Amino acid sequence: IVGIVTVDDAIDILEQEATEDMFNQAGLADVASNEADRSNVLINGNVWQIWKVRLPFLVITLIAGLLAGAVIDEFEQTLESVAAVASVIPLIMDMGGNVGTQSSTVFVRGMSLGHIDLSSFTKYFLKEIWIGLSLGLIVGIISGVAAAFWQGIPMLGVAVGISLVFAMTLAAALGFLVPFVLIKLNIDQAAGSAPIITSIKDIAGLFIYFVSVNALLGHLL
Amino acid sequence: IVGIVTVDDAIDILEQEATEDMFNQAGLADVASNEADRSNVLINGNVWQIWKVRLPFLVITLIAGLLAGAVIDEFEQTLESVAAVASVIPLIMDMGGNVGTQSSTVFVRGMSLGHIDLSSFTKYFLKEIWIGLSLGLIVGIISGVAAAFWQGIPMLGVAVGISLVFAMTLAAALGFLVPFVLIKLNIDQAAGSAPIITSIKDIAGLFIYFVSVNALLGHLL
Numbered sequence: 190i191v192g193i194v195t196v197d198d199a200i201d202i203l204e205q206e207a208t209e210d211m212f213n214q215a216g217l218a219d220v221a222s223n224e225a226d227r228s229n230v231l232i233n234g235n236v237w238q239i240w241k242v243r244l245p246f247l248v249i250t251l252i253a254g255l256l257a258g259a260v261i262d263e264f265e266q267t268l269e270s271v272a273a274v275a276s277v278i279p280l281i282m283d284m285g286g287n288v289g290t291q292s293s294t295v296f297v298r299g300m301s302l303g304h305i306d307l308s309s310f311t312k313y314f315l316k317e318i319w320i321g322l323s324l325g326l327i328v329g330i331i332s333g334v335a336a337a338f339w340q341g342i343p344m345l346g347v348a349v350g351i352s353l354v355f356a357m358t359l360a361a362a363l364g365f366l367v368p369f370v371l372i373k374l375n376i377d378q379a380a381g382s383a384p385i386i387t388s389i390k391d392i393a394g395l396f397i398y399f400v401s402v403n404a405l406l407g408h409l410l
Numbered sequence: 411i412v413g414i415v416t417v418d419d420a421i422d423i424l425e426q427e428a429t430e431d432m433f434n435q436a437g438l439a440d441v442a443s444n445e446a447d448r449s450n451v452l453i454n455g456n457v458w459q460i461w462k463v464r465l466p467f468l469v470i471t472l473i474a475g476l477l478a479g480a481v482i483d484e485f486e487q488t489l490e491s492v493a494a495v496a497s498v499i500p501l502i503m504d505m506g507g508n509v510g511t512q513s514s515t516v517f518v519r520g521m522s523l524g525h526i527d528l529s530s531f532t533k534y535f536l537k538e539i540w541i542g543l544s545l546g547l548i549v550g551i552i553s554g555v556a557a558a559f560w561q562g563i564p565m566l567g568v569a570v571g572i573s574l575v576f577a578m579t580l581a582a583a584l585g586f587l588v589p590f591v592l593i594k595l596n597i598d599q600a601a602g603s604a605p606i607i608t609s610i611k612d613i614a615g616l617f618i619y620f621v622s623v624n625a626l627l628g629h630l631l
Contacts, residue, residue: 225523232520243512247549250508254501265493272486275496280475287471291464299453302446320460328468
């Protein structure tokens with residue numbers, strides 16, 4: 190029998206390959222192990238451990254919420270004249286928030302799965318801005334018509350449409366840009382992206398909305 | 411040599427084991443392949459394919475935003491009397507949103523990693539309600555004091571505190587309950603959880619806020 194291979198030889202080779210596989214996957218195993226540790230603390234940890242992880246992000250949200258409130262505060266006179274203007278605030282905030290979450294999820298998942306090559310970031314970023322603009326135009330027109338009929342103020346609908354196009358395009362762009370920048374700075378994007386995107390899109394979205402309202406509904410104020 | 415094993419025998423056994431492993435992991439492989447397909451469509455797909463996936467969730471957001479706006483609309487008189495009341499709306503919405511996202515992320519990750527056993531769901535659910543309540547008390551007191559000083563209306567701070575305790579406890583509970591129910595109903599929780607949680611916490615949170623404002627600031631209205 191030429192070239193006989195013993196079971197021991199075969200097992201040696203298989204063990205060697207198994208070790209190489211483990212070595213190659215070490216990076217991934219580290220990430221998985223960190224995630225498992227984090228998950229375990231937040232589920233089985235005591236209340237102090239859980240507060241330590243969750244409270245800092247809520248404090249960031251507090252600051253962002255107060256800043257977005259300051260924008261509303263600036264336009265107090267507008268609200269006192271036409272209270273209907275306030276009823277569209279949740280729509281502006283939620284729509285930007287949802288598009289931003291969609292975009293950051295698409296970016297992070299696409300990067301993890303190798304569908305996005307970070308060295309051609311600009312290409313994907315420009316496509317996402319175009320997607321955000323197109324979604325903003327569709328949803329902005331539908332929402333604007335809905336708001337105009339709901340409140341019986343046509344120009345309020347126009348202001349809603351303008352601010353949604355702006356807020357949704359901005360949120361889509363931030364959904365790609367913020368995690369990209371955090372990764373480049375070596376900061377945990379999973380924890381940091383949402384509070385940053387929320388702050389910027391709320392403050393900018395509400396500002397554009399009130400400026401549009403003041404410009405278009407000036408005769409009612 | 412007693413009990414000799416040929417290489418062919420060894421390879422047969424190894425192939426059999428490999429097949430069993432693949433069979434066991436088939437569920438996981440399917441999920442991974444579905445995720446890769448979804449990611450690829452949203453990154454490399456054309457604008458029609460992307461609209462088809464992303465627009466339906468934005469339409470749900472539109473309906474939720476209009477319903478939350480209807481709550482504000484109900485209290486139009488309150489806003490016309492004290493416009494400062496509107497400046498805290500972003501804080502109530504963002505804080506509930508952030509806690510809800512934290513809770514649903516903790517639940518889904520914990521379940522995927524085997525830290526949460528669905529048959530003892532009540533145990534984890536009750537702990538999460540307690541965590542949400544404790545976070546609500548801490549953040550509610552800080553935010554209430556901040557709002558009271560900011561607007562110079564102490565009772566506005568009390569209303570903010572009460573509604574944040576309520577909204578954050580509710581959002582934490584929904585963050586565990588909504589994905590759990592969707593999984594039991596065999597509906598994709600990754601896509602469906604956020605719009606449902608957002609709608610309920612915004613509408614309930616704003617309602618409690620305006621009821622508190624009317625009860626506590628009645629003398630200013």
